[in-house]
Amino acid sequence: MTQKTSLFKIALLLLCCSGCTYRTESDLVDCETDHPVVTLESKTDPTGCNTHDGVISLTVTSGTPPYQFSLNGGDFQDANAFTQLDGGSFTIGVRDFNGCGHETTVSLVVASSDLAATAATEQNTECTSGNGTITVTASGSNGPFEYRLDNGSFGTDNTFVGLKQGLYNVTIKDAEDCSLSLSTTVGRGQTGISWNSEVKTIIATNCAITGCHVKGSQNPDLSVFANVKSNAGNIKSRTSSRAMPPDGRTISQTEIDKIACWVDDGATEN
Numbered sequence: 001m002t003q004k005t006s007l008f009k010i011a012l013l014l015l016c017c018s019g020c021t022y023r024t025e026s027d028l029v030d031c032e033t034d035h036p037v038v039t040l041e042s043k044t045d046p047t048g049c050n051t052h053d054g055v056i057s058l059t060v061t062s063g064t065p066p067y068q069f070s071l072n073g074g075d076f077q078d079a080n081a082f083t084q085l086d087g088g089s090f091t092i093g094v095r096d097f098n099g100c101g102h103e104t105t106v107s108l109v110v111a112s113s114d115l116a117a118t119a120a121t122e123q124n125t126e127c128t129s130g131n132g133t134i135t136v137t138a139s140g141s142n143g144p145f146e147y148r149l150d151n152g153s154f155g156t157d158n159t160f161v162g163l164k165q166g167l168y169n170v171t172i173k174d175a176e177d178c179s180l181s182l183s184t185t186v187g188r189g190q191t192g193i194s195w196n197s198e199v200k201t202i203i204a205t206n207c208a209i210t211g212c213h214v215k216g217s218q219n220p221d222l223s224v225f226a227n228v229k230s231n232a233g234n235i236k237s238r239t240s241s242r243a244m245p246p247d248g249r250t251i252s253q254t255e256i257d258k259i260a261c262w263v264d265d266g267a268t269e270n
Helices: 003-016 197-208 223-230 234-240 253-264
Strands: 038-046 054-061 068-071 079-084 087-095 100-107 116-122 132-139 145-148 159-163 166-173 179-186
Touching: 038 087, 038 100, 054 087, 054 100, 079 087, 116 166, 116 179, 132 145, 132 166, 132 179, 145 179, 159 166, 159 234, 197 253, 223 234, 234 253
Parallel strands: 087 179
Antiparallel strands: 038 054, 054 079, 068 087, 087 100, 116 132, 132 159, 145 166, 166 179
């Protein structure tokens, strides 16, 4: 049998398997070692307050193309540039074909404004709901200031509560209508999500199934706890990006959150 014929038969076997395939990959990709790296290619600072003409362009190395890009935790897009930006700090995320990701932060400066801001956060210790907080401190010559979380409305309250773990964008506006974006992350504290009563069933129902990640099918065998634990970071990354489970199977956002919480708690057999 030639090498070309052997490879064809292996690919055909993977495609015809009634259980699951990861885009014809037999194993989970290790996102901790094989992930894209996004870096700044170029940037253009906005020319003034609310001119909305700032630009950030990115470049990616490593990982597996094609790549998609996200600004401040928003929807992913194919284009590697973001335009019509105000001043402030922006978090750019990239994900590759395998669902592996990376982030970088880029700052744009409005030279004509002295508006500045910092954010302090408290972790979210819930899982499917939120109790995290963001408190913003603004400074500049043109107070008073107003604050907006993501796409909400502006108000005078500089503290946002009841937040889940994740990336948020706070916009600060001064009395001269000059605005500043501030990207900040609410961390996740210990949530107490249980492997035995919550996560185990999700894995067993959607991943460790006949023809998929069980003994005699695909590696790793996710019916064995030790294998789930050793691949916990990859499972979290791929379920979060919805690259897992495969073959049209879907899990709810609540189930995705529970997997992520359990992994961040330490992936213990609790």
